[in-house]
Amino acid sequence: DTGVSQDPRHKITKRGQNVTxxxxxxxxxxxxxxxxxxxxxxxxxxxxxxxxxxxxKSRLLSDRFSAERPKGSFSTLEIQRTEQGDSAMYxxxxxxxxxxxxxxxxxxxxxxxxx
Amino acid sequence: AQSVTQLxxxxxxxxxxxxxxxxxxSSSVSVYLFWYVQYPNQGLQLLLKYLSGSTLVxxxxxxxxxxxxxxxxxxxxxxxxxxxxxxxxxxxVDRGSTLGRLYFGRGTQLTVWP
Numbered sequence: 001d002t003g004v005s006q007d008p009r010h011k012i013t014k015r016g017q018n019v020t021x022x023x024x025x026x027x028x029x030x031x032x033x034x035x036x037x038x039x040x041x042x043x044x045x046x047x048x049x050x051x052x053x054x055x056x057k058s059r060l061l062s063d064r065f066s067a068e069r070p071k072g073s074f075s076t077l078e079i080q081r082t083e084q085g086d087s088a089m090y091x092x093x094x095x096x097x098x099x100x101x102x103x104x105x106x107x108x109x110x111x112x113x114x115x
Numbered sequence: 116a117q118s119v120t121q122l123x124x125x126x127x128x129x130x131x132x133x134x135x136x137x138x139x140x141s142s143s144v145s146v147y148l149f150w151y152v153q154y155p156n157q158g159l160q161l162l163l164k165y166l167s168g169s170t171l172v173x174x175x176x177x178x179x180x181x182x183x184x185x186x187x188x189x190x191x192x193x194x195x196x197x198x199x200x201x202x203x204x205x206x207x208v209d210r211g212s213t214l215g216r217l218y219f220g221r222g223t224q225l226t227v228w229p
Contacts, residue, residue, distance in 0.1 A: 004158070033216070042119075042205050042219030043159070056216065091158060103149065104217060106158040 004107035012113045020078045021110045025094030032075050035091040082114045121220035129228050136191040136223045138206030147209040148189040154202045198227045
């Protein structure tokens, strides 16, 4: 396994701009998760996919946020009209349903700074 | 709903000393429990997990944790720390039915001094 990868690692944007992040899970992992981590806090769940289906969304995922996983492989997280409060580390994780005791493996994260 | 409390936000220790990082959770259902470590500017790495069976769980890098159902705790321990253990440690719970979303504590910054 090559691990979960995320792109970009860092993103600086101006308030009001749209941004998109990409996550590539571990090969053949059918579950994919997005979390947000702000300074001094633990990660907070945003949403997750099983294959291409988005099964759960947190209340943190406002209308400005949208996530997709069109072919059940990589996923994108888009934030429209960014606000300063969106500044955070966005973490992606993946896991497999094939093994009942599998766990979530995290990527390195995308750090977003909104000026 | 679950909540996870990490009682100490910062734990400073000297090298080769023992350490315990505390974690308590609240849940009305059975849970799965995890400890993750995060080094600066990196993602989270799994240290260990409790799913069922023996309440003493051994993980990587010499860490271990004990699940105590009556006290709803899952404290992380290491008998002798190294400077390289300096990092942020997160306790997390899963509601235990479908291995879905994780609920994380706020983290404990472990700093090991020479």
